[in-house]
Amino acid sequence: MKNHHLKLPLIIGVAGGTSCGKTTIVERIIENLDANAKQSGRQIEIIHISLHSFYRELTNADKLLVKEGKFNFDHPDQMDFDLLVSTLEQMIAGKTVEISQYDMITSSMVGKLEYAPAKVIIIEGILLLYDERVRKLLSTKLFVEKNAESRLRNRLEKYMSEYHRSPISIIRQYTEFVKPAFEEFCRPTKKFADVIIPRGADNHVATDLIAKNLQETFRKIVVSSRNDDSTDEEEKENDFVKQGSFRRPASRPH
Numbered sequence: 001m002k003n004h005h006l007k008l009p010l011i012i013g014v015a016g017g018t019s020c021g022k023t024t025i026v027e028r029i030i031e032n033l034d035a036n037a038k039q040s041g042r043q044i045e046i047i048h049i050s051l052h053s054f055y056r057e058l059t060n061a062d063k064l065l066v067k068e069g070k071f072n073f074d075h076p077d078q079m080d081f082d083l084l085v086s087t088l089e090q091m092i093a094g095k096t097v098e099i100s101q102y103d104m105i106t107s108s109m110v111g112k113l114e115y116a117p118a119k120v121i122i123i124e125g126i127l128l129l130y131d132e133r134v135r136k137l138l139s140t141k142l143f144v145e146k147n148a149e150s151r152l153r154n155r156l157e158k159y160m161s162e163y164h165r166s167p168i169s170i171i172r173q174y175t176e177f178v179k180p181a182f183e184e185f186c187r188p189t190k191k192f193a194d195v196i197i198p199r200g201a202d203n204h205v206a207t208d209l210i211a212k213n214l215q216e217t218f219r220k221i222v223v224s225s226r227n228d229d230s231t232d233e234e235e236k237e238n239d240f241v242k243q244g245s246f247r248r249p250a251s252r253p254h
Contacts (some may be wrong), residue, residue, distance in 0.1 A: 013245030019154035021201030032211030045118035051125020053103035074181035129189035143193035146200035
């Protein structure tokens with residue numbers, strides 16, 4: 001698995017079609033990272049973000065289309081990629097950020113949460129790999145695959161139980177917007193992924209291997225950072241000696 005930026009924070013991007021198991025895979029990766037860190041006596045700060053938090057604000061006309069089931073949430077134009085890039089850049093710089101929280105039932109933002117700097121940032125979303133600027137900020141890019149029939153079945157179960165949508169409305173939205181958008185905008189981004197996970201959340205082996213790889217990458221970064229700090233201190237001391245700002249005590253005969 002490629003890691004383009006060998007430095008902290010690690011930013012892991014997880015893309016894939018609707019209801020393919022992205023969230024479940026992210027949760028498993030986090031669990032594995034936490035468990036491995038505890039076994040090594042370390043602690044890893046991990047942030048999990050959804051691309052839903054970067055939906056553009058709906059206009060009144062948009063809200064009417066939403067009520068009629070005629071609004072396409074899966075089109076790239078609905079995402080505020082500028083805000084996402086800005087937010088990720090601030091997090092990379094070690095700054096605390098505020099991120100909006102999206103309510104799937106009302107299709108609106110319901111306040112913001114503050115996120116302190118973290119060593120690992122995992123962000124998931126259908127169109128996460130669509131914007132080139134976002135891709136360049138990701139340390140590792142994952143794409144989750146699942147066959148269309150399974151994704152539709154998962155979407156039906158989820159949207160009926162969690163969001164109280166009718167089967168007819170779910171299937172209509174999937175047929176008119178979700179599936180065409182996947183074929184046009186999401187599936188083509190698979191070529192940008194460092195790792196493709198077949199069978200979605202059913203692929204436990206892939207999830208475990210990815211978590212182990214990330215854990216090893218994290219360990220290497222920490223070791224490299226410590227070595228760099230030691231080298232910097234030695235260079236500073238040598239500079240002081242050369243400049244006469246710091247002098248070693250003269251040796252004395254015993």
